[in-house]
Amino acid sequence: MSGRLRVVRAGPGETIQDRGRFGYLRYGIVASGPMDWIAFTLANRALENPEDAAAIEISLAGIEVLCETEPLRIAFAGGAFAWERNGTRLPSAAVVKLEPGEKLSARAGAWGTWTYLAVAGGIDVPPVLGSRSTYARFEIGGVDGRALRPGDVLQTCDRANDVVEGTLLTPLLERSNAPIRVVLGPQDDYLTSAAHETFFSESYGISSRFDRMGYWLEGPKLTHELGFDIVSDGIPLGAIQVPGAGQPLVLMADHQATGGYPKLGVLTRADVGRFAQHRPGERVRFEKCAVDAAQRALREAYAALDRPIVRASDAILGSSNLIGGVVDGS
Secondary structure (H helix, E strand, C coil): CCEEEEEEEECCCCEEECCCCCCCHHHCCCCCCCCCHHHHHHHHHHCCCCCCCCEEEECCCCEEEEECCCCEEEEEEEEEEEEEECCEEECCCEEEEECCCCEEEEEEEEEEEEEEEEECCCECCCCECCECCCECCCCECCECCECCCCCCEEEECCCCCCCCCEEEECHHHCCCCCCEEEEECCCHHHECHHHHHHHHHCCEEEEEEECCCEEEEECCCCCECCCCCCCCEECCCCEEECCCCCCCEEECCCCCCEECCCEEEEECHHHHHHHHCCCCCCEECEEECCHHHHHHHHHHHHHHHHCCCEEEHHHCCCCCCCCCCCCCCC
16 A cells, blocks of 8 residues: 655655666666665564665765654665654664554754665555666656655555564674775776875775765875876776876765776775765775685675574664664674
8 A cells, every 4th residue: 555755854875765867878778676685674674664765864964754634654764864853752663553644754863864764565666677776867767756845745655565664783783993894996007106005004085075976085195106187988886086186085875976086995895885875074095805704705695684683672762872782794
């Protein structure tokens, strides 16, 4: 049975995203999709949604939505945002049931830049080129190809299921200060050995110049060995470009299709979401990662996603400091 969510409040960075739009990079249309694919997947799996179900990606500006019609089963997961239902504090990762007339809100909390609001069955917006993901630069997907605005009404595809209210508990939602793993290439030889040493030994700050396209890093400049111009080639998610000024740029979900600056390396897929959760001003460290280790890390992430999510239904109400936590998977 379908329902409706009305957007009461939304900042400039709230969009509809699904797994992404694949197969069109040759035409300059990137995949888009979630900035933190692990949190996005957790929110959908908590509701037993299809893997490609569309959800709301929420940035630091936060959001408030109103359930207008049928009761809706909703899950949210990501950074430690402050969630409330009708003014009552909720955990930062949970499954809840919204009754008609109830409001659900999120604002930036202790840490994290992105969180995801999934609805049982997914958000029902028309697919464009096989995806519901918003790609604002091309004005496609989502709601009219743009960020959400107050007054937008979202149709949902709510399905009857046995999901009960509760806190989502999984190590995948724990904050980690471990270095972000990087696979070198394809133009790492364009940087000097001193640049390599600097990048992997110093910490870098996240600049205020950040969005879904990329995060500029602030820190020691990197020097080029073979210049900073290359014949433009394809850009993968997580590519670390080093333009002439020597300040690295990490390209994210809405990255361009091709680019002409050398790429020192690429974030491992397993660490893309963890990197994306850093806020401006926070510092991050990087470490080299071999291809086989990056593949192993991704397999481990998928294995963790496949483990059942523990829900503590008695902890969903009545606490002002609950957050998603760690449980023993045994």
